[in-house]
Amino acid sequence: MSTKKTVEETPPVVETPASPTHTTISGRPIAPLYRPEDVAGLDYERDLGDPGQFPFTRGIHQTMYRGKVWTMRQFAGFGTPRETNARFKYLLEHGSHGLSIAFDLPTLMGRDPDHPLSLGEVGKCGVAISSLQDMEILLDGIPLGEVSTSMTINSPAAMLLAFYIAVAEKQGVGPEKLSGTVQADILKEFIAQKEYIFPPRPSMRIVVDMIRYCTERLPKWNSISISGYHIREAGSTAAQELAFTLRDGVEYVQWCVDAGMDVDRFAPRLSFFFNSHSDFFEEIAKFRAARRIWARVMKDRFGAKNPRSWMCRFHTQTAGVSLTAQQPYNNVVRTALQALAGVLGGTQSLHTNSLDEALALPTEEAVTIALRTQQVIAHESGVVNTPDPLAGSYFVEKLTSDIEADALEYFRKIDAMGGMVAAIERGFPQREIQEAAFQFQRAVERKEKVIVGVNEYVMDEKPFPILYIDERVAEEQMGRLNALRASRDGAKVRAALGRLQEVARGTGNVMEPILDAARAYATLGEMCDALREVWGEYVEPPIF
Amino acid sequence: MAPLGRKLRVLIAKPGLDGHDRGAKVVARALRDAGMEVIYTGLRQSPEQIVSAAAQEDVDAVGLSILSGAHLAICRRVIELLKEKGMQGVRVFLGGIIPAQDIPELKKMGVAEVFLPGSSTQDVVKLIDTELGGASGTPPRPPLASRE
Numbered sequence: 001m002s003t004k005k006t007v008e009e010t011p012p013v014v015e016t017p018a019s020p021t022h023t024t025i026s027g028r029p030i031a032p033l034y035r036p037e038d039v040a041g042l043d044y045e046r047d048l049g050d051p052g053q054f055p056f057t058r059g060i061h062q063t064m065y066r067g068k069v070w071t072m073r074q075f076a077g078f079g080t081p082r083e084t085n086a087r088f089k090y091l092l093e094h095g096s097h098g099l100s101i102a103f104d105l106p107t108l109m110g111r112d113p114d115h116p117l118s119l120g121e122v123g124k125c126g127v128a129i130s131s132l133q134d135m136e137i138l139l140d141g142i143p144l145g146e147v148s149t150s151m152t153i154n155s156p157a158a159m160l161l162a163f164y165i166a167v168a169e170k171q172g173v174g175p176e177k178l179s180g181t182v183q184a185d186i187l188k189e190f191i192a193q194k195e196y197i198f199p200p201r202p203s204m205r206i207v208v209d210m211i212r213y214c215t216e217r218l219p220k221w222n223s224i225s226i227s228g229y230h231i232r233e234a235g236s237t238a239a240q241e242l243a244f245t246l247r248d249g250v251e252y253v254q255w256c257v258d259a260g261m262d263v264d265r266f267a268p269r270l271s272f273f274f275n276s277h278s279d280f281f282e283e284i285a286k287f288r289a290a291r292r293i294w295a296r297v298m299k300d301r302f303g304a305k306n307p308r309s310w311m312c313r314f315h316t317q318t319a320g321v322s323l324t325a326q327q328p329y330n331n332v333v334r335t336a337l338q339a340l341a342g343v344l345g346g347t348q349s350l351h352t353n354s355l356d357e358a359l360a361l362p363t364e365e366a367v368t369i370a371l372r373t374q375q376v377i378a379h380e381s382g383v384v385n386t387p388d389p390l391a392g393s394y395f396v397e398k399l400t401s402d403i404e405a406d407a408l409e410y411f412r413k414i415d416a417m418g419g420m421v422a423a424i425e426r427g428f429p430q431r432e433i434q435e436a437a438f439q440f441q442r443a444v445e446r447k448e449k450v451i452v453g454v455n456e457y458v459m460d461e462k463p464f465p466i467l468y469i470d471e472r473v474a475e476e477q478m479g480r481l482n483a484l485r486a487s488r489d490g491a492k493v494r495a496a497l498g499r500l501q502e503v504a505r506g507t508g509n510v511m512e513p514i515l516d517a518a519r520a521y522a523t524l525g526e527m528c529d530a531l532r533e534v535w536g537e538y539v540e541p542p543i544f
Numbered sequence: 545m546a547p548l549g550r551k552l553r554v555l556i557a558k559p560g561l562d563g564h565d566r567g568a569k570v571v572a573r574a575l576r577d578a579g580m581e582v583i584y585t586g587l588r589q590s591p592e593q594i595v596s597a598a599a600q601e602d603v604d605a606v607g608l609s610i611l612s613g614a615h616l617a618i619c620r621r622v623i624e625l626l627k628e629k630g631m632q633g634v635r636v637f638l639g640g641i642i643p644a645q646d647i648p649e650l651k652k653m654g655v656a657e658v659f660l661p662g663s664s665t666q667d668v669v670k671l672i673d674t675e676l677g678g679a680s681g682t683p684p685r686p687p688l689a690s691r692e
Contacts, residue, residue, distance in 0.1 A: 194563025
């Protein structure tokens with residue numbers, strides 16, 4: 001990397017050329033002007049409704065941020081359970097009400113730290129949790145009856161939820177008092193992020209078992225967070241993000257209904273998670289369309305009667321993929337615009353990325369700027385004063401309807417394939433996203449899309465200070481794991497794992513035997529291995 | 545190095561546990577479009593599997609995509625295994641989220657180039673051409689692993 005000083009150089013005067021085609025970041029053409037006739041077919045009561053009214057296009061609450069601003073929830077986790085526990089306590093002492101746990105890759109993939117594929121990964125992109133013992137350390141001194149905890153975990157969500165329930169038991173806190181969320185969205189793993197373990201159908205069975213268990217025992221727990229974030233990060237367009245996410249939602253609801261559950265009992269606890277990317281109006285339109293589509297699907301397709309079943313509640317995170325390693329301070333501006341789009345789109349909670357995340361996990365200073373960005377929007381910009389302020393804009397309403405129409409076209413295609421699981425098995429959403437990602441990269445390389453500091457306005461830079469995580473975490477984790485394996489009751493662990501396999505082969509709910517195995521200090525890797533023996537592992541065909 | 549008249553063969557690999565394969569797939573397709581034979585390993589390959597695939601496919605270069613922070617441990621092992629198998633001529637390049645402070649060490653172990661976020665796929669094509677005398681037909685430089 002060059003360390004050449006550039007401050008003395010006078011920036012050249014540049015004529016910014018007009019974009020060759022006026023399209024959104026997703027490649028959607030934008031007309032020169034929007035006029036009343038573009039929204040002539042729109043009916044206020046039918047298609048928009050007041051905030052808090054069906055179909056919730058304008059927001060799920062009547063007063064939106066006048067009543068309460070969105071929850072500022074920043075995702076964190078690194079190194080050992082002890083280090084992350086210290087960070088959580090710091091956050092709680094400084095007024096945070098919720099925890100949001102990032103796990104490392106071995107945990108996300110259901111591998112113990114001593115597995116060969118865990119080489120170099122332990123504690124790197126999140127905290128390492130491989131047994132109830134690690135979870136006890138992670139949550140030590142944190143009153144689980146009082147905090148709400150979001151766990152970003154998918155394939156092994158049932159096991160991590162079991163560790164959480166078991167720690168609460170030891171604190172004397174019953175499951176009915178626990179509040180929080182597990183992401184547990186396995187479909188988007190097959191589609192985009194690829195952190196799957198088992199094949200799609202047994203993976204769906206765990207999700208259905210978990211939703212049932214949460215509905216019956218953990219009434220304050222959000223059993224799933226249906227996520228478009230990762231679909232977008234993998235390169236999808238805005239309409240694909242919207243379509244695949246909501247169609248995933250339909251698939252979960254359908255499987256639960258098919259398993260005999262009452263839609264109005266579990267649907268109010270479903271939540272969503274979207275990306276907020278750089279194309280300002282397209283994102284706002286996407287959020288508005290999401291609420292309208294979900295409300296109609298739940299009412300018309302599933303016959304839900306509880307208004308809470310109709311509401312698309314969602315968390316938003318700014319687009320990690322839009323951050324550049326070049327001129328990292330520009331990322332503060334990108335994130336601010338994306339966060340504003342999320343707020344104007346009516347999000348319930350928001351995570352703002354830090355300026356250094358194209359380089360490494362964020363430093364504390366960078367995280368603070370990210371949080372301050374949200375606070376500036378909430379307290380200084382005035383956008384919180386009235387709900388859905390862009391409603392009625394010819395452009396925004398037309399864009400909302402157009403994106404909705406594109407998403408519903410994808411719904412029809414996926415329905416024709418026999419549903420989302422069948423579409424995934426054919427590789428359909430995967431190929432659509434891959435193609436969109438390639439087209440975007442080509443547009444950037446041809447400078448049809450300008451990325452400031454990357455393909456235009458480039459300059460030499462000084463190295464940027466980042467957070468660095470070393471290899472010592474792996475040693476500590478493996479040492480504790482070995483001690484645990486030597487000290488626990490081996491016969492009890494073997495019996496619990498045997499019981500888990502037996503239930504997995506049958507039709508019972510796998511949550512109970514997973515909880516028993518967790519209580520016996522079976523490791524995450526052992527539980528997942530027991531299920532790998534029964535269900536096999538999924539291997540994606542390596543297409544590109 | 546590719547024998548005269550043969551297309552360059554490149555293995556794109558995703559080692560470790562991470563599944564974020566957008567970059568790996570975009571690079572694989574761009575190299576194929578540039579006229580190379582590209583083999584993609586798919587996800588979650590151990591260094592042993594990657595090197596064995598590189599031997600089996602008789603590739604000229606291996607591109608690793610790593611975003612999770614495991615690059616030092618993984619690159620070290622891949623290059624060790626290539627040397628053990630007498631495959632020093634195979635160039636290794638790396639793309640992903642790589643801290644600047646690790647780049648000198650990666651290059652010292654024999655990584656030909658590190659591509660950070662924002663790199664153009666054409667930079668990768670150029671690197672392979674320069675290192676291996678690909679389309680341009682210029683004589684290749686000595687293998688990296690023997691430059692230490």
